[in-house]
Amino acid sequence: MENDFVFFLSHFHSDHYGGLGRHWKRGPIWCSSVTGNLIEQILKVPPHMVMRLPMGQPVKVQGVYVTLIEANHCPGAVMFLFEGPGVGRSLHCGDFRYCPSMLQTLNPKPPPGPEAQTLNPKPSLDRVYLDTTYAGIKASFPPQQEVLSAAVQIATQALQEAGGASNVRFLVGTYTIGKERIALHLARECRLRVFVAPQRRRVFNCLEFSPEDLALFTESPQDAQVDLVPMNVCGSTFPPRGNFEGIRRYLQTLGIPESTRVVGFVCCSFCGDWMGRSTEEDLPIPTVCGEGEDSYNRLYCFFNGLVYVHPSCKARKRKQQQQQQEQQQQEQQQQQQELQQQQQAAAFQRRSSD
Template identity: 40%
Template sequence: MAKSVGRTEVKPLQPLSSLAPPEFEGHLPSRNSNEDTKPSSPNSNVFSVLMSSHKENEAWKEATVAEKRDFRPNKNGGRRKAPFYKVMQGMPIAVDAFRYGTIPGVTAYFLTHAHSDHYTNLASNWKSGPIYCSEGTANLIVHMLAVDKKWVYPLPYGVPTEVPNTGGVHVTLIEANHCPGSCLFFFEGRQTVNAGDSAFESPFVGSSKIFRYLHCGDFRASPRHVLHPLVNGKRIDHVYLDTTYLDPKYTFPPQPLVISACAELSRRLVAETERWLIVVGTYSIGKERIVKAIAHAVNSKVYCDSRKAAILRCQADAELNALLTSDPLEATVHLVPLGTITSDRLKAYIERFKGKFSKAAGFRPTGWTYTPPTGTNELPTIASIVSHPHRGFNHTSLRPARQSTAALQLFPVPYSEHSSFFELTCFAMSFDWGKMIATVNVGSENSRGKMAKWVGRWEAERKKRGKDEIVPYRHIDYW
């Protein structure tokens, strides 16, 4: 175990319910450790043995079949098979893999955050095994999905915790900079079992080598991640990477600058006349930071419907809770579903409050709205990416969409809770890793091929540099 990281003694894990830890239906590891499977030489090239490229291709092919959209359970129930990257290599641990039901050999199910594409199929009838997540995520899945509390084990951030029934694997939660409750999982331990549905068998099962895996869930990479004591100066064997925007065309600005720009623009509008209503479109959870900043800038409460308010209250965010009101006329800032931020719908929405508000500014925050400046290099070198000259971003950078009128202004906002291409590159260039495994946009061979090229370029550049140094950053919160 890493000697430099103090193991805090923690109380035995307790589920959210006060019941004794439940019996679970998951199969206990059956293909258990076997000394014969040790790699022949302890000095053999770890990278090549982790998974040869042929085996990796086979594993991806399997994964593609497993993820087919038209999968239907057969008469006997049936079960969608979990692709290899959903189960940590050599460990009985699955991450964001609830749609596969009871996965063979898996004894611990982890959830990175409470967005629906990560908890697919998780519901009140879950009984495949204990679920580990942050406290915020635990509250959300119990509230939104009615998952039985006896399965839900909230873990603290930053405290290495031994995961029961995993052969001694320790997990540490690291803040993801995504949505409330989101985290990265840092796993450290031996490989003890080939769990999961993949035909790939790790030759390290049963060996004494300690493996370190960093599962990024969904995250927005920041210098804080690579400065974390478990990452900085350490060798991470596998990184499971949120590759949502792994394409040079996604070059949106740092989130704190975008938040300040929205807050400043709102402040200016409301200073002009108090008949402006500021409307922010959001998904179920996420984008709360932008809402809080705007509310403070215009010195207002925040209104949303009661269903949304109950979800926000799960997050135990005292600052946000103090801002909420159930009276729409008491708040200059309204939180609405993202789909409401269109000219027709926003017009209908503001009609409801016409005694108080006559103008509406609708913010539509999503990374996808960003159009790169013309002349953006589609195939930059890694060196030119990390030394990229930064453009500023302020309230004048926010331009109303074409269909806006004097009284109804729609602002697409390049607000992202995923890393930009630039940030992914800075992240990958800042620490020592053995293998990057893409977890998003992996459905097509074409897309996987494009991403693999970038990972290959990162590897080549790291090799060329000979050592891993944190890419210089503008601020501890962003590169």
């Protein structure tokens, strides 16, 4: 190894795994099993550098116990709970979507005996490294289950209006990974199948789906009613709007009849009106808040369930420091320019007097 470091990777999104590849040798990367599969198979990180951790079980890593907690974000996404000398009980959230079960996982099991009844029922943490991506946004994001239920309602109505599953197509915009939950929920609740393009099979093989979920996927577009498509096929997430021409081209590529009713889902972290809608002719494009990061109201619920803790928002501090440095550099450059102008003016006056 070049450096004696230990690295922790919360999930497989490009803004987190930058710098990883086949030549990685700076230190072991501790992560979930799914994330480990992805960085090995997709990024070609050497297998001996990938350390998979089990979910919900404390594992000792260089003197500190590390527990993985489901982050409710994308396949394989986790939060890290660190416990031990020098760190106390510290939680690194990464990108996460709050749900009440997280608090139950964070609460250590009470010791047996009558003293357990006197303990504070709220989990106690010494420090939280919090995901504040949307903490400043006034919009209130709904619970994820509410989003999934709304998507099923839209799909059920479309199926009824189209006269059955053979006459309708649901397109779910996605990244490399991240929106499979909505597609699977539609398939389970409405008894549909999900088309997976052959080029996505390598990624899907890393995600460790259950046999029941795997049975819902197919590589035959003719056998499916739900498609996982690149995000830009359905539309843009900010501002949220449908790409009607892109959807038509996609349907033509698969040979789907033009008479088919199409519903495209633009799944975004923040879309203002969390259940908005763009419509052109027979192409409704709902925008739904899917598996992205949480808003202020959800973060408040999370912290309200904890014993008082000092949150650490280092990303914001680094940004402020960077802005201050840039401002100082601009001021220095301006001072240098003014000094040069003064020197040039003085030199011109001397030449004029001579």
